[in-house]
Amino acid sequence: MAATKDPYTTLGVxxxxxxxxxxxxxxxxxxKYHPDTNAGDTNAEExxxxxxxxxxxxxxxxxxxxxDSGGGIFGGTGGFDPSSFRGGGNFGGFGxxxxxxxxxxxxxxxxxxxxxxxxxxTEVHVSFDQAMEGAQVPVSVPLSAPxxxxxxxxxxxxxxxxxxxxxxxxxxxxxxxxxxxxxxxCRQCGGTGTEIKEPCPTCExxxxxxQVKRYRVNIPAGVRDGxxxxxxxxxxxxxxxxxxxxxxxxxxxxxxxxxxxxxxHLEVEVPITVPEAIRGATIEVxxxxxxxxxxxxxxxxxxxxxxxxxxxxxxxxxxxxxxVHYRLVIDVPSSLSDEQREAVDDLAEVMNGNxxxxxxxxxx
Numbered sequence: 001m002a003a004t005k006d007p008y009t010t011l012g013v014x015x016x017x018x019x020x021x022x023x024x025x026x027x028x029x030x031x032k033y034h035p036d037t038n039a040g041d042t043n044a045e046e047x048x049x050x051x052x053x054x055x056x057x058x059x060x061x062x063x064x065x066x067x068d069s070g071g072g073i074f075g076g077t078g079g080f081d082p083s084s085f086r087g088g089g090n091f092g093g094f095g096x097x098x099x100x101x102x103x104x105x106x107x108x109x110x111x112x113x114x115x116x117x118x119x120x121x122t123e124v125h126v127s128f129d130q131a132m133e134g135a136q137v138p139v140s141v142p143l144s145a146p147x148x149x150x151x152x153x154x155x156x157x158x159x160x161x162x163x164x165x166x167x168x169x170x171x172x173x174x175x176x177x178x179x180x181x182x183x184x185x186c187r188q189c190g191g192t193g194t195e196i197k198e199p200c201p202t203c204e205x206x207x208x209x210x211q212v213k214r215y216r217v218n219i220p221a222g223v224r225d226g227x228x229x230x231x232x233x234x235x236x237x238x239x240x241x242x243x244x245x246x247x248x249x250x251x252x253x254x255x256x257x258x259x260x261x262x263x264x265h266l267e268v269e270v271p272i273t274v275p276e277a278i279r280g281a282t283i284e285v286x287x288x289x290x291x292x293x294x295x296x297x298x299x300x301x302x303x304x305x306x307x308x309x310x311x312x313x314x315x316x317x318x319x320x321x322x323x324v325h326y327r328l329v330i331d332v333p334s335s336l337s338d339e340q341r342e343a344v345d346d347l348a349e350v351m352n353g354n355x356x357x358x359x360x361x362x363x364x
Contacts, residue, residue, distance in 0.1 A: 007054030007067065015068070019059075026055045115191070117144065117208075117236035119245040124217055124229075128256035132288055132313050134221035139249060141215065144208040144236040150200035152241040154207035161194035161240070169193040192240055207240040217249045222314035224261060225253040258286055264322035266312045271331040272296055285326050287311045294326065302330040 008015050011025040029051045031037070038044035057063045124137045146152035155161050163169040167186035171193040175182050185191030199205030217229055228248045235245030259266040270285055280298035284291050287308065294306050305325050312322030336344065 005050060005054070007057045010050050010054035011058065013058075017058075022055070022058050026051065026059075030055075115238050115242045117238040117242060117245040119248065120235045121228075121248045121250060123252050124219070124249045125252045125254070126219055126223070127254045128259070130219060131223050131251065131253040132221060135219045137217050137219055137249075139215055139217050140212055141234075141247060142210060142212050143247075145211040145213060146237045146241070147200055147203035147207055147209045149202035150207060152207045152237065154200055154203060154205040154240045155196050156198040156200050159198045161192075161196050164189035164193055164195045167193065190239075194240075208237050215247070219249075219251060220314075220316060222316050223251045223253065225251065227251045227316075259288075259324075261313070262325065264312065264315055265325055266322065267325045267327060270326045270328055272300070272328050273331055276300075277302070277328075277330045285324075287324060288313070296328060300328055302328065304328045 008017070011022060011029065013021055013025050017025075030048070033044045033048035033051060035045055035048065038048075057067050120141060120143055122139055122141050124139050126135055126137060130137070147154070150157060153161060164171070164186055166188040167173055171186055171189065171191045172183040173186050175184065186193070189195050196205045200207070203209050213234070215231060215234060217231065219229060223229070228250055231247040231249065233244045234247035237244045253261075259268055266288075268286060270283070272281070272283065275281075276283065276296055277300045278298065280300070281296045282293050283296055284293050285308075288311065292308060292311070294308065296306075305327050307326070308324045310321045311324045314321050333340070
């Protein structure tokens, strides 16, 4: 089939378009006019052929050079070749590109490869201390596991699966679609290439049974609420001996009566007295392991944060430890004794001045 249209016009790109721009334009038009999405539309099929022919020219450096040097008329070097779907060309072949667009239905995958089982997710509850220090936590998970009778084959003990009579063991069926042959998993064997004549009486041929598996999950130090711990190969078994998926344990961390988690760090609210805030003090504060002393500067305002570096939770991946932030809050008594009231009155007399004066000044 000879090209009758300018391939640049067909793909909607400029003559100096880059390889990537040509590929992008081709992908868009191939998706739009592909026979799979335009069943029975002869106009779309013809347009699809034009797009393929244009791309067969512009994706091949030699063909593109010959077309450009011929003043826009392409001849002698050949037009669209359906065999190019099996490779070749400057961009890895039509098959690779169409496989990207339509889910690799043009081939390339191994349909007989055993299908893996599903990944599973379960929750594990740990205390705040366990999350900080790490722990090993038991967990029970209901899942599909290899059948203990047939060991995952799906066949009655003493028998073996036979070659599928429909696909002859290939695992795929080919369906003609105009210029293309679309392969899909065999409807009889599900793509395994085998069929079971005598199913296992326990699993009825599936190769799997529902079981409860018990594992111990290693919780690393420093996990947060919602962290996911992966147990490779501990998910559901694949059908007919396929590999198992993974199990993800989602941590649910209990609250601490003292610490609050703030990203990589911890925060503690520490009350201080009015005299400590005014004249300063050295106070004792809690850490994860024991306690330490920090200095409260004179004139500390309520809400001031002091920080102890490296005293917080371990960072996942061995990246050190976070910090502990101490939020200093002035503890104001809700009631006073006569002696305290007298002391406050004396303080008020010597602490003269109105701190709100600037708020009420006319020229503020």
